[in-house]
Amino acid sequence: MQISIEKYKGIHPGIILERELKKRRLKKAAFALSLKEYPQTLNEITKGRRGITPALSLKIDEALELEEGTMLVLQAYYEIEKEKLKTDQLPNLSLLRKALFWDTNIETINWSRQAKAIIKRVFERGNEIEKNELIRFYGEKKIREAIGSLASIKVLQHNKID
Structure with a gap:
């Protein structure tokens, strides 16, 4: 069986493993x-709290008839994504109310991957300070792409941002 790695890049391999199971x-x-592993170990992996080692990757790949190294490559892409999040610039979180993100931990948001949803949420429910922070962080072009050109022009004019 072949898994298309491209669409799973950056997702914890345990989540993909759980879906596959x-x-x-x-x-x-x-x-x-069947892999001669503790069930607790596999549970921690499928919950995203533990990574997949090369030895376990080989066992999983063989058992699921995946190409050798598939799970390890997914783990590597996940680690790369985590590292990029550490180095990426973040918006000024002190200007954004946590109540806007009631359903998630604001500290773990992927600000680049979830940009469109974040922009829509803040522009629907946020105050002027929060909207201005997103305009500063993402820029006008990305705001226009997310909420539509006509709506964003009105918002930008209202916020006196050119």
């Missing part, structure tokens, strides 16, 4: 035992 109707505990 569900699709194949395999129980996590039984699968873990």
